Structures are given as structure tokens and as C-alpha cells.
Amino acid sequence: MNVFLWILAGLLAVVMLASGVQKLIRSKADLAASGQGWVDDFPEGAVKAIGAVEVLAAIGLIAPALFDIAPVLVPLAASGVVLVMVGAVITHARRREWTNIIVNVVLLAIALTIAVLRFGPQSF
Template sequence: MNLALWIIAGLLAAAFLAGGTVKLIQPKDKLVAAGFGFAEDFDPGTVKAIGAVELLAALGLILPATLGVAPILVPLAAVGVVLLMIGAGITHLRRHEHPPIVANLTILGLAALVAWGRFGPESFG
């Protein structure tokens, strides 16, 4: 179970590292043109803030446990990802973009599994 949680956390971290970096680096109009339609609903600062939160989630899913410094941050980061995916799902529902909701729910489920596992049976404490 521990190995599975590490793999899931690593995959989530890689996805959020990539997504957060794109949102921080690319201007809003380029994001919209690249298929990030949600960006139309938010001002550029909010899009950058979402990217920053995604980067923090990526770091929080891996670094605390890897470095052995405050590993309780791993399940807390996973809970943050769950909340982020709830917000993303609501945004996609509001925009009538149904296919991305499947991805949001998948990520939400994986993050919930990491949170449950690291708070419970495979905690670092």
C-alpha cells in the first residue's frame, strides 16, 4: 500500500507541476487558445494564483515525506487537491464542459486515496 501511495502521489505531483507551471508562465489568452477554456472566466491574476496553488500542491505531495520534514503536509496537500478538483469540477459544470469532469473526478479520487492512506493506515508518523 505504501508503494502505491507513493506512485499515486508522484503521478499527481507531476501532473500538478506541469499544469501549474503552464498556468504561471503562459498569458491568459494563450491558455484559452491552447484549450484551457476555464481561463476565460477568470482574470489573469486568478489564473496565476491557480497555477501557484497547483505548484504548491505538487511540492506538498512529495517533498515533506521525501525530506522527512513535517510529513503531515502530504495528506494535507492531498486534501487541498481534493478541494481544488471540487472547484474545477464546478467550473466545468458551469461552463457545460462535461468531459473534463471525468478527469477532475479521477484526480479527486486519487487524491482522496492518498489523503486517507497517509492520515490512516500508511501514515508517516
């Protein structure tokens, strides 16, 4: 089970890192042009802040356990991803972007699994 959770955390970290870096380095107009129309509902600073949170979550999913420094941060980071994904689901639901909701729900489920199991029976 430990290996399974590491794989889930690694996959989730890669997705969060890629998504976050994209939001940090690309302009709001570029993101909107690439199909992320939800950015039109938020100021540029909020989009950058979401990107920063996603990058920090990616780091928090891996680094604490990898370096054995405060590994309790892993389920806390996963819990943060759950909150970000709940916000994403709400945003996409208001915009009727059903495909994006499916992706967000899958990521939410992965993060919730990591959070529950790392806080509980599979803690470090």
C-alpha cells in the same frame, strides 16, 4: 501499500506541477487558445494563483515525506488538491465541459485516496 501511495503521489505531483507551471508561464489568451476556455471566466491573477497553488501542491505531495520534514503535510497537500479539483469540477460543470470533469474527478479520487490513507492507516 506504501509503494502504491508513493506512486499515486508521484503521478499526481507530476500532473499538478505540469498544470501549475503552464498556468504560471502562459498568458490567459494562450491558455484559452489551447482549449482551456474556463480561463475566460477568471481574471489573470486568479489563473496565476491557481497555478501557484498547483505547484505548491505538487511540492507538498512529495517533499515533506521525501525529506522526512513534517510528513503530515503530504495528506494536507492531497486534501488541498481535493478542494482545487472540487472547484474545477464546479467550474467545468457550469461550462458543460464534460471531458474536463472526468479528468478532474479522476484526479480528485487519487488525491482523496492519498489523503485518507496517509491521514489514517498508511501514515508516515
